[in-house]
Amino acid sequence: MKIKVHHGMCQGHARCYSLAPDIFQLDDSGYILPGDIAVPAGQEPLAQRGVRSCPERALEVS
Amino acid sequence: MATRAAETIVPDHVPPSLVRDFSYFRGPEMEPTPCGHPQAALSFVHREGPAIFYAPNNTYDGRGTWVFTTAEDQRAVLNNTDVFSSNRGIFKAALGEDLPMVPLEVDPPNHMKYRALLNPLLSPKRVDAMEAGARERAVRLIEGFRAKGTCEVMNDFAFPVAVGVFLQFLGVSDDRRDEFLGWANEQFHGTLEQRLNAMRTVVDFMKSLIALRRHEPTDDFVSFLLAAEVEGRPLTDKEILGVAVLLFEAGLDTVAAAVGFDLYHLATHPEDQQRLRDDKDLIKPAVEELFRAYSTIQMLRTAVRDFEYKGIAIKAGDLISCPTMIANRDPAEFPNPDTIDIARDNNRHTAFAYGPHRCLGSHLARRELIVGLEEFLTRIPTFRLKPGSTPITYGGYVFGIENLDLSWA
Numbered sequence: 001m002k003i004k005v006h007h008g009m010c011q012g013h014a015r016c017y018s019l020a021p022d023i024f025q026l027d028d029s030g031y032i033l034p035g036d037i038a039v040p041a042g043q044e045p046l047a048q049r050g051v052r053s054c055p056e057r058a059l060e061v062s
Numbered sequence: 063m064a065t066r067a068a069e070t071i072v073p074d075h076v077p078p079s080l081v082r083d084f085s086y087f088r089g090p091e092m093e094p095t096p097c098g099h100p101q102a103a104l105s106f107v108h109r110e111g112p113a114i115f116y117a118p119n120n121t122y123d124g125r126g127t128w129v130f131t132t133a134e135d136q137r138a139v140l141n142n143t144d145v146f147s148s149n150r151g152i153f154k155a156a157l158g159e160d161l162p163m164v165p166l167e168v169d170p171p172n173h174m175k176y177r178a179l180l181n182p183l184l185s186p187k188r189v190d191a192m193e194a195g196a197r198e199r200a201v202r203l204i205e206g207f208r209a210k211g212t213c214e215v216m217n218d219f220a221f222p223v224a225v226g227v228f229l230q231f232l233g234v235s236d237d238r239r240d241e242f243l244g245w246a247n248e249q250f251h252g253t254l255e256q257r258l259n260a261m262r263t264v265v266d267f268m269k270s271l272i273a274l275r276r277h278e279p280t281d282d283f284v285s286f287l288l289a290a291e292v293e294g295r296p297l298t299d300k301e302i303l304g305v306a307v308l309l310f311e312a313g314l315d316t317v318a319a320a321v322g323f324d325l326y327h328l329a330t331h332p333e334d335q336q337r338l339r340d341d342k343d344l345i346k347p348a349v350e351e352l353f354r355a356y357s358t359i360q361m362l363r364t365a366v367r368d369f370e371y372k373g374i375a376i377k378a379g380d381l382i383s384c385p386t387m388i389a390n391r392d393p394a395e396f397p398n399p400d401t402i403d404i405a406r407d408n409n410r411h412t413a414f415a416y417g418p419h420r421c422l423g424s425h426l427a428r429r430e431l432i433v434g435l436e437e438f439l440t441r442i443p444t445f446r447l448k449p450g451s452t453p454i455t456y457g458g459y460v461f462g463i464e465n466l467d468l469s470w471a
Contacts, residue, residue, distance in 0.1 A: 030185035
């Protein structure tokens with residue numbers, strides 16, 4: 001499973017990071033790092049919860 | 063009577079069918095109400111009437127606003143910063159002093175240079191480093207009343223937590239807490255005259271603090287601002303003052319209100335309280351759900367030019383209110399929005415706003431709430447409203463609770 005990161009839409013809510021800090025990594029300002037995310041096997045449900053928590057809809061399962 | 067006239071002023075471009083008798087300040091549940099539920103009281107707007115309407119007297123000083131009720135429409139406003147400016151000149155209107163609160167009242171693209179400076183100070187990682195101090199403060203407060211078997215949450219816990227963080231940020235001694243509480247109380251909940259006086263007092267305090275730190279820098283927030291640069295130049299005094307004042311405006315009442323509403327909920331929903339006691343991992347999602355259900359603020363924007371949205375003519379100068387507590391109970395966004403489900407998944411609430419002005423302090427506020435609930439539930443046995451006591455809730459500019467007496471065996 002991959003997650004498409006719409007980096008320009010991130011406003012730094014960090015809701016994804018608070019659920020799954022190992023999957024969703026932030027820069028020093030608290031915004032998501034650019035680039036799509038390859039989700040490790042077994043972490044799909046957690047990753048999906050992270051995607052669904054984004055108020056800006058900056059994350060998308062692809 | 064002037065106030066009477068203000069209630070009935072509807073601009074010519076507003077069609078009568080879109081005018082609604084609605085106010086955050088007047089009427090049942092918005093005025094101080096025993097055991098009220100001000101957020102729930104407003105969710106009726108999703109069941110009847112237009113999704114976008116005009117409320118002729120909907121600010122503390124009697125101005126009319128548009129009210130955008132759905133999450134989708136609020137997103138459209140908050141993302142369109144070219145049309146909907148957040149520079150309302152709050153202090154200019156109130157005090158005659160041109161003092162934009164930074165970065166709240168600065169529109170993109172300028173906004174981003176201030177956010178780039180301030181974001182790292184309040185990032186999730188930085189907040190990790192502040193957690194120990196927040197926990198220690200919470201523990202000290204709780205241990206101060208635990209043996210009594212009772213506490214008044216707002217004075218004994220919620221405000222001291224909120225003000226403690228704030229004073230720590232400013233490097234100001236904790237013994238000035240009551241003074242700050244008084245200013246906050248008058249500014250957010252006082253009469254018009256009290257509000258203006260409190261605003262002036264806060265501005266003067268910050269001015270003198272800036273002057274002090276300029277001569278004797280410490281490792282506090284103001285000293286950081288004095289040493290900081292944007293676009294290769296130091297911040298101006300006005301910019302520093304704008305940031306410092308915003309910290310006061312945004313960080314006190316809101317955090318205290320959230321602590322109050324969360325404990326009010328747990329005191330009156332023993333099944334939720336027990337679930338959190340049984341499974342501490344639920345505290346995090348519960349805090350998010352309680353942010354959703356008990357959101358306290360509205361985003362207010364000013365149209366800088368005429369604009370048509372979904373067939374509605376909005377004129378330059380119109381105020382547009384985007385209440386979080388209403389969008390967060392939008393049935394198109396949240397299944398069973400009036401049901402509070404502390405394990406709710408898929409919870410894209412906007413209690414901390416949305417778009418570029420997303421609350422700068424949101425990560426710190428979350429952590430304060432999580433730490434506060436963790437320690438409260440660990441150290442205090444099953445609690446309930448103190449028999450014979452009546453919490454008073456209210457609406458207004460920041461929704462809140464006046465008093466919350468709890469007791470435990």
